[in-house]
Amino acid sequence: MVKRIAAMLALVLLLTGCSTDQRILDRLGMVQTAAFDSTEGGKLLVTASIPVIDPNTEEHREILQAETDSVKEARLVFSRQTDLRVVSGQMRELLFGMDLAEKGLWKYVETQLRDPSVGFSVKLTIVDGKAGELLAAEHKPHADTGRYITHLLEKEASGNNIPATTLYEFSRDYNDDGIDVIAPIVSDGSDKVRVSGIALFAGDRMVMRVPVKEGLIFALCRGKLKRGEAALDLEGQSGKREVAVFSSVTSKRKVKVHRLPDGRFKVDLYVSLQGSVLDYTGQRTLKEEADRHELEKEVALSIEDKAEQLIRQMQQKKTDALGLGQYVRNSLSYKAWEDMDWREMYPEVEVKCHAKVKIKDYGKYM
Amino acid sequence: MTEKIRPFNLAVLVYMSQVGIVVFTLPRTLADYFGTNGWLFLIPCFLLVSFNIYLISCVYRLGKGRSVFDILEQSVPKLLLYPLYAALITVWMLFGCVIGKKYVLLFQMLAFPTTNPMVFKLMFDLLAFMLIIKGIYAISRAATMFFWITLWMYLLLLWVLPDFNWVRLTPFILQGGHDQIKGGLEVYGAFLGYEMSLLLFPYISKAKGSMAAIQAGNAYLSFSYINLGLISFGIFSQDQLKQLLYPLLDILAYIQFPFVERLENLLYGFFLFLVLITAVMYWWGALETARRILPRLKQQVLTFMLLGITYSISFIPKTIDEVNTWIGFLGNVTIGIAFGLPLLLITLLLIQKKGEKRDG
Structure with missing residues (x-):
């Protein structure tokens, strides 16, 4: 009897308990790639790319943009622009514009680390120029630039020539007093995205670039x-x-x-x-x-x-x-x-x- | 109680009641309080726990396997014992309660940020209730089953091994820490749970291996803690580790498949088995003690009352910080009990032995 009552109770709770945390896949906007740039006014320009899973439309992704003071505030602005609920649980790639990288990245990285829905394996890449523009640009035949960059870098990293940098590696090396952070650089080559070098940091500021040609020499030494x-x-x-x-x-x-x-x-x-x-x-x-x-x-x-x-x-x-x-x-x-x-x-x-x-x-x- | 717990199940039960929620924060605690190569501090902890278990086995041998309550009641008047019992009940009940609450709060942070955590806590307590009313033999069988269910998770550590680098360990031994006493108590708290074996005496088989089994359970736990510590110090840099609130969650989060991110949500569920047994063992201990005060009450009713009270108390600490403060305080008291109770019992047994000799 006790068991039966307990089972009933459990069922009732399971059915009603999590109503506020319900997630319906069709209504979620899962940010896969986010790009960050600094604007002239000293604010942060956040661009996010969300895959669209609607068979009735030609579009494969939706681009959202917001100018804010904080990284996570952007998500609130995003949700006012779209009918989807913007979440960062499936994020794969963070792109940072060159100007931001030269000013220092740690405070943006730290916010991502704090978010329990962002994993350690999210990749971090520097963009030659504006990250948002690169992400928003079309690169045929690749429908989704964000995913294209992710795959491009994954392939490059597997060949060891240009190392991919994850949030884990960034925070590990940033917090180690005996090594400095590195990250790959990509740039927009009109119809293609090109891997164009390795960014070397001092603290959290990018101070030097290793051209692709010397990538192997650098990798051998590292x-x-x-x-x-x-x-x-x-x-x-x-x-x-x-x-x-x-x-x-x-x-x-x-x-x-x-x-x-x-x-x-x-x-x-x-x-x-x-x-x-x-x-x-x-x-x-x-x-x-x-x-x-x-x-x-x-x-x-x-x-x-x-x-x-x-x-x-x-x-x-x-x-x-x-x-x-x-x-x-x-x-x-x-x-x-x-x-x-x-x-x-x-x-x-x-x-x-x-x-x-x-x-x-x-x-x-x- | 016809069936007795066999040594293997006993070892597993001890291990399962030791490993609990602290495992998520352990590497960070070690790095923060003990600095470089803080994982080495686990070794003296292991030895100290072994010594404590040795004390417990002394009680077992001197008392010839009698229940500790029988030993106490033989020499101490009940009037004095009841306050002690009441204190034990309170501490163990609350300790089990906050461990469960912390698990639930972490789970909520990861997966269900706005759901009321007390709903999950109720589920947790229900599961615990159903286990406890079945008695200790069933608990030990369940613990063995849970042990097999969670054993494979050690293989997950292989995933992060490519990022392991000896250079990050540095040759410095325990440098750059602070408040070592506070930290030491916190780390020692990660080993707690073995003291419940004191109450198991009437339920374990008289076979020789029983006391060795308790040691084996602790040795296995220490081995896995040291592994986890070593790996954490080798894959994270010192200052990074100090900043990670839950390094184990981050290790789990690093595991990634092409088709799904955030596997840690799924994996975290498996830790329920480990935390559940820890809480169940403390509550079972509280129940055993309560039965000494109220022997005539039906066991189910008593369990229900106890869990009802703890459930209402678990409403009080609301934030993770509050829960941590409770765990810290109760952990220290529990460490006191883990050492104090066997020492008290040994003293009593020696006095009783002297008395017997004189009488004989």
């Missing part, structure tokens, strides 16, 4: 690669430009920290890389083992050279996007690290890159 692809420029023997195209690149990075007698730090960055050569435009023939070894050496030299150049630029901009600080920290005592201002110390660090290249194979043709 961490492990599992499936990279790269075209490496080499200075040929006759001074002519040569290219070696690598595929299935796997790499490892090792960092060693020494203290120099004058108190500065010296960091040795060991990069080892393996891959198959698909194309090579230089003088050597790949079938000779000796030639291949020479090519390996040449590629290694070229990587070392470019990496050191890149790191020098990063030091000038005071962005430790490679996370060398983490290794310096781990070589010190807690007190010594706490007393040190790493961002000021960082440009003084002497960084030496040592690359080791191994050509696994050179395809199926001599």
Whole structure:
């Protein structure tokens, strides 16, 4: 008897209890991509793209725009513009305009982190120019620009050349005193969206950009690669430009920290890389083992050279996007690290890159 | 009571009553109060709990498996005991109650932001009620079943393993923390629940392994806590971890499938099993004690009364912060009971033994 009454009660409660939290899919506007820009008046321009699931219309998405002071206030403005109930539970991508990124992003990221309906795996991307304009633009044959960008970056990240940055990674590296945040940059190439580089941050402000061509060098220096692809420029023997195209690149990075007698730090960055050569435009023939070894050496030299150049630029901009600080920290005592201002110390660090290249194979043709 | 709880079920029951709502905040507590590599603090906690369980097994051996109430009532007049019983009932009842309430509030935040949380609390209490009236043997069987239902969730930690990096752990040991005593009590609170095994003496099989089973339950819990702690410190940076209110929820939220986001809503439901057993065990403890004061009342009626009272009390703390304050305070009292009660019992048993010798 007790059981039966309990079951009845439970049923009644289940049927009536959650009426205010009812969600009907057709009436929800699930924001998939949101774009943020700063306006001239110092306000925030939020653009959101919502997929439309109505078989009677040609449109695949609805674009909402609002000029507000706070990120979440925009949602309230949005709901006055549409018959759908705007929710952010299925958000996949956040786009930030360049001007906003240069001013600092943390307060916008923080709001997203606080929202229980936004997960850690939402991606964060910088847009060359205005993020809202890119999102609102049509890119045929892709019906939904937001989803197009998401897929584009997912594909790029899986090739390891341009890392995708999630909210998790952004907040993790922002809150780590030994590494700085990075994020991919996309730009509008009229009919296509192009991945155009990597944004490097100091704190939450973007201070430097790594062009796509150097993406692989940057990725090699930052961490492990599992499936990279790269075209490496080499200075040929006759001074002519040569290219070696690598595929299935796997790499490892090792960092060693020494203290120099004058108190500065010296960091040795060991990069080892393996891959198959698909194309090579230089003088050597790949079938000779000796030639291949020479090519390996040449590629290694070229990587070392470019990496050191890149790191020098990063030091000038005071962005430790490679996370060398983490290794310096781990070589010190807690007190010594706490007393040190790493961002000021960082440009003084002497960084030496040592690359080791191994050509696994050179395809199926001599 | 014909059937006895076997060692394996006992181990599971202890583990299930230990693991509760605190697991969601544990990594953050460790990072905040103990600083770098705070997860290491779990090891002394584990040892201390083991020692506490050793005390409990001393009571079991000295008392030859008698019920702790029998031991108490043999030497202490009832007039003195009843206030103690009343205190135990109050603390255990309320502790179970706020644990349930916190689970409900978190659930509400995640999934049903505007529904009245007391509706969910009522469901929670109903489930608990139906379990408790079946008796401890049924509870232990249910706990074993729930254990198997939730065991696979450890595999979810594999999902975040690619983001694990030893470099983030830093070589610094427990640096940069604050208020370590307060934090220590909070972390120790995550282990609570094992002290309920004191009341289980009459219901466990006399087989040798029973006391070892309690230790095993605690060891398994500590192992999973240390795993969770280590992984949290390796995938989150130190300052980030300090800012995450519920790191475990964030770990769950990081798991993503192409077709659905926010899987944590679904997964959070599974934690109901863990939290439910914890609350049920505390309420069962309160009920066992109450039966000593009111032995003639029917068990169902008594359970109904107790749960009715706790349900009305659970209306009082409304916000997560209030609930946390209650949990903090009651947790400290419960830690006191976990150590105090076995010590009191051992003292009584030694006195009783001396008396027996003199009489004999």
